[in-house]
Structures are given as structure tokens and as C-alpha cells.
Amino acid sequence: MSRRKVSVEEKLAILKEAEATGITQTIRRHGIYAKMIYCWREQLETGGREGLKSYQRVDPELRRLQLENLASKKLIAEKDRTAEAASSCREGGIVKKTQSRNKAG
Secondary structure (H helix, E strand, C coil), rough: CCCCCHHHHHHHCCCCCCHHHHHHHHHHHCCCCCHHHHHHHHHHHHHHHHHHHCCCCHHHHHHHHHHHHHHHHHHHHHHHHHHHHHHHHHHHCCHHHHHHHHHHH
8 A cells, every 4th residue: 555645634534434334345445554544533533623634743842831731730630639529528527527536535
């Protein structure tokens, strides 16, 4: 199979065809590997139409900032979960029971 560029519209059409007629018939008709169908499907699910675009070199500084932003979001989400768990424990009386045991002892 020769290497060629496939546009976003072609990828969407091929994915739609694969859903309708099956992957085996589609890959034979278009002369592509089944792995491409699976990769394109995953790219579409994770990034939408933008995810199907051909690879574009990303500026290293931009990539570093994106990773830093993702790490910050994960950290904030973890802190929110911790605060929510602590809040639900206080509301549920778990902390109150523990405090009353400490006072009695």
C-alpha cells in the first residue's frame, strides 16, 4: 500500500462507510490497513474533526505549557475531590463521632 495524504473529509467518509458496510470491505476498497480505521475512530472520538487533521508540528514551548496546564488541572481536581470527601465526612457525622470518643477517653 502506498503512502498518501487523506483529507479530514475522506477520513470521515471512510469511517462512515466502515460503520455501514464493515471494516474488511472498506479497507479492501480503499487500500488501507484496518489499523488506520481504528486510529481514525479514536482520533475522532478524542479530538473531533480537529483530531483527524494531519500531524502538525507543535511548538515545544506551547507543548510544555499545555502539559503544565494539564498537570495543574489534575492537581486542582484532586484537591477538589479531597475537599469534597472531607466535607461529606463532616456532614455524615464521622468526624463528630471521632471527636466525642476522644473527649470521653
